[in-house]
Amino acid sequence: MSVDTTVVKCPECNSRDLIYDDKRGERHCAECGMVIENRIIDQSAEWRDYTSDGVRTDRSRVGAPSSNLLHDKGLSTTIDWQNRDYSGSAISSKNRPQMYRMRKWQQRAKTTNYKDRNLITALNRIQYLCSKLDLPKSLAERASAIYRRALEANMIRGRSIDTTAAAAVFIANQQMQTARTVDDIAKEFKINPKEVGRTYRFMKRGLKIRTPPPSPLVYVSRFCSELHLNKKTENRIREIIELAEERELTYGKSPCGITAAAIYIAGYETEQVRTQREISDVTNVTEVTIRNRYKQLAQSLAIEFEV
DNA sequence: AAGACGAAAGTGGTTGA
């Protein structure tokens, strides 16, 4: 067993309210839903060989690692289609009909119920989405775990799989502080971003997951590279945002808007000017909002600013 | 002509009675 009893607090939000779920073999935080530990049943390879004296030659008991990305976590049994028994000899004609029946039921048991079939599709969609958006596998794992929980809680019925999968990815994205917006995610699936946003909130409420409000800093490197800004400008943008956060000018404002305004200001300071239009295009924030934000920032931070 | 500006009306979410 690999229960790590040293973890008593959630590394994400410091809550001590950790729930152990032996059905799923995982512990997660009641506050934010962060999975502290999963696969509590030890999945590590049994690389021991009892037949040869201590020399590890036979590793036949080693299987693929279990994963949230597979609907059965890679643990279900399959019955081979060949009419052979395990030693390779043919199965007698007497037993063959029985084999057929077993296979049939095995196949049905594996995929027949609504939840499993739903999961298969959903997990595929999650993986597809994550690879399209260059998100790491660990994020796909987390999104999958969230989706599983939503499915267990009967929160999927009546919603499209794509929308729910997108929402799960967005939650994981928020938790791991990667710079993807609802729009980015919705675009890949060609679905309504508003629906995704709605489902995202619904799932967070239903599963009692809290995500940290995204800092404007999260988006800096991404927007900078899309606008071809150099390191000097990028650093200045970070400085401005950090100052704004210190002075609590960012609460209740859209993080992208703050980032956009900081880009606009820093651009003039380092002579890497970008127009409001250009910034608006990559940040998906309107020029009006950029104007309002940069004026407020420049004034509050006493940054001399001339266009 | 391009970019910036700002007023005015509209949208969707949050909050508090």
Add this chain to the structure above:
DNA sequence: TCAACAACTTTCGTCTT
């Protein structure tokens, strides 16, 4: 549950360079 509200968007006419 509903109205008030803050933030943000859309639209559009005007000003500046």
